[in-house]
Amino acid sequence: MTQHRARFEWITLLASLALLGVYIVWTIIERHASTNEQEQQRLTAQAEIVNSYLTEQLSSIYRVLELVRRNLPEWRESEEALEHANIEFQHHIETLTGIRTLLALDQSGDVIASSRVSLLHQNFSQREYFQVALKDPSTETLHMAKPFLAVTDHWVMTFSLRVVDKNGNFDGMVIASIDPERFRNTLNAVNYAPDMWSALAHGSGTQLLMEPFREGQQGMNLAQPGSFFSRHIESGQEKNLLSGRVYATGEERIMALRTIQPADLHLDAPIILAVGRDLDRVFADWWDFTLSRGLIFMLLCVSSSFLMFRLQSAQRARYTSEVAASALIKEKNAQLEQLNAELTLLALNDGLTGIANRRSFDEVFIKEWKRCQREASPLTLMLVDIDYFKPFNDHYGHLEGDECIREVAAQLRKSLTRASDFVARYGGEEFACLVPKCDFETATQLAEKLRQSVENLAIPHSHSQVSTSVTISVGYAVCVPDQSPPTALIAKADECLYYAKAGGRNQAMGCDCATNTEPAAAAPLDTEQTLK
Numbered sequence: 001m002t003q004h005r006a007r008f009e010w011i012t013l014l015a016s017l018a019l020l021g022v023y024i025v026w027t028i029i030e031r032h033a034s035t036n037e038q039e040q041q042r043l044t045a046q047a048e049i050v051n052s053y054l055t056e057q058l059s060s061i062y063r064v065l066e067l068v069r070r071n072l073p074e075w076r077e078s079e080e081a082l083e084h085a086n087i088e089f090q091h092h093i094e095t096l097t098g099i100r101t102l103l104a105l106d107q108s109g110d111v112i113a114s115s116r117v118s119l120l121h122q123n124f125s126q127r128e129y130f131q132v133a134l135k136d137p138s139t140e141t142l143h144m145a146k147p148f149l150a151v152t153d154h155w156v157m158t159f160s161l162r163v164v165d166k167n168g169n170f171d172g173m174v175i176a177s178i179d180p181e182r183f184r185n186t187l188n189a190v191n192y193a194p195d196m197w198s199a200l201a202h203g204s205g206t207q208l209l210m211e212p213f214r215e216g217q218q219g220m221n222l223a224q225p226g227s228f229f230s231r232h233i234e235s236g237q238e239k240n241l242l243s244g245r246v247y248a249t250g251e252e253r254i255m256a257l258r259t260i261q262p263a264d265l266h267l268d269a270p271i272i273l274a275v276g277r278d279l280d281r282v283f284a285d286w287w288d289f290t291l292s293r294g295l296i297f298m299l300l301c302v303s304s305s306f307l308m309f310r311l312q313s314a315q316r317a318r319y320t321s322e323v324a325a326s327a328l329i330k331e332k333n334a335q336l337e338q339l340n341a342e343l344t345l346l347a348l349n350d351g352l353t354g355i356a357n358r359r360s361f362d363e364v365f366i367k368e369w370k371r372c373q374r375e376a377s378p379l380t381l382m383l384v385d386i387d388y389f390k391p392f393n394d395h396y397g398h399l400e401g402d403e404c405i406r407e408v409a410a411q412l413r414k415s416l417t418r419a420s421d422f423v424a425r426y427g428g429e430e431f432a433c434l435v436p437k438c439d440f441e442t443a444t445q446l447a448e449k450l451r452q453s454v455e456n457l458a459i460p461h462s463h464s465q466v467s468t469s470v471t472i473s474v475g476y477a478v479c480v481p482d483q484s485p486p487t488a489l490i491a492k493a494d495e496c497l498y499y500a501k502a503g504g505r506n507q508a509m510g511c512d513c514a515t516n517t518e519p520a521a522a523a524p525l526d527t528e529q530t531l532k
């Protein structure tokens with residue numbers, strides 16, 4: 001396994017994991033966005049429900065105050081009529097949810113009619129709403145005063161309309177006080193999750209109500225720098241969706257804020273509604289989704305990397321063993337080739353003398369025969385036999401006999417100097433020499449040269465009948481190979497050897513096949529005579 005392939009596999013795996021990672025991140029972002037959007041839509045819808053309800057309530061309050069203001073001049077004509085007004089006021093309170101008290105004040109702030117008899121003849125000229133009514137000439141404006149803690153230990157919010165006489169001069173006011181607690185059910189109805197809460201605040205920032213109830217929240221001033229309330233007011237938008245830390249509770253929340261200020265009522269201050277949920281709870285499922293996907297992805301990364309590592313390790317090990325096996329096979333092949341070469345050498349060479357053996361001679365002889373046949377050149381075959389070798393063996397022993405054969409073989413090899421000359425052990429103490437491109441005359445000289453060179457070795461042979469040293473007899477034949485069988489040349493040379501032996505040994509006898517002469521002894525060489 002190559003480094004390149006291993007790197008490619010890792011890159012492929014990492015790229016696949018990266019793609020999968022991108023896909024998972026995309027699904028996580030997508031789910032976060034859809035969770036956020038879904039929650040925003042739900043919170044916005046809940047805020048709209050509260051807005052509709054409160055708008056309806058404010059319209060009812062306005063209509064009651066308007067009715068009371070229209071009837072007030074009539075009621076003011078007599079004490080009896082004013083007492084009747086008190087009863088009318090009580091009827092209105094009973095039919096209108098949310099209104100706690102209905103009052104009518106004269107131009108000096110005295111209560112002239114009230115749904116609560118205990119308030120009659122009290123003076124509320126110091127109240128903020130009275131001061132506003134004194135200064136604001138508009139009779140259309142529905143003034144919503146800042147909430148305050150009433151003597152009954154309830155937070156109270158008042159709505160009032162200015163009253164003027166026929167000449168348009170200030171002539172008192174009609175007031176409806178609201179108990180914010182009356183809206184608790186409405187807020188509760190829109191809270192659809194346990195972690196959810198809703199709150200109402202006066203436009204000035206004073207918190208009126210929080211549902212579910214929390215100690216210390218009522219009356220809290222929300223108009224703080226950076227609070228959701230301030231951010232909403234500063235935005236100038238009717239609706240906002242904000243998330244982050246809530247000033248009033250310190251919680252991380254997503255909030256829908258809604259300004260409730262019906263356009264047709266001329267309300268001088270809005271009511272701000274906030275509906276929100278805990279961010280952790282909203283995104284709890286998303287967190288589960290994210291963690292599970294992250295965990296699965298991590299496991300996938302670790303397991304696939306581990307598997308890849310194991311796989312590549314196994315492949316590397318297999319590759320290494322294959323390389324080792326291949327090297328071993330190569331080495332064994334080389335050894336085999338060497339053994340083959342040695343076997344071939346053994347098969348073609350004679351073990352005792354180191355020169356070619358009979359088998360080798362047979363092959364070379366046929367080759368040389370054909371070559372000389374093609375080239376029409378003469379081929380000489382000499383058969384050499386050591387004289388009286390049996391007595392040599394018997395007298396000197398086989399080891400000495402072996403040594404003698406070795407020396408004769410070496411001498412013959414040495415005497416035939418051309419590269420194409422060939423010497424083989426023909427069998428026992430017999431040798432065969434092939435001399436290509438050699439005519440009869442040269443062959444005759446060469447045969448005598450061989451005989452002399454062996455004689456000159458002067459290997460003692462006390463049991464020879466022709467000499468005191470080892471001698472050889474040579475039979476040779478020369479021919480230009482034709483269509484006759486190659487064995488004919490061997491037969492001729494063997495015949496000549498027979499004559500050399502029969503003629504007294506230690507001599508060379510040859511014949512020329514071209515002239516078909518009888519075997520003739522080779523004349524001894526002069527001491528000066530040399531062969532080329």
Ligand SMILES: Nc1nc2c(ncn2[C@@H]2O[C@H](COP(=O)(O)OP(=O)(O)OP(=O)(O)O)[C@@H](O)[C@H]2O)c(=O)[nH]1
Nearest residue numbers: 385386387388389390391393398399401402428429
């Ligand atoms: N030491 C030894 N002797 C061998 C070897 N091969 C053959 N001989 C012996 O050579 C001898 C050949 O004997 P013969 O065939 O009677 O021939 P010779 O005694 O030389 O007689 P002529 O050839 O007629 O002169 C035998 O005694 C063989 O045992 C060999 O490799 N080593």
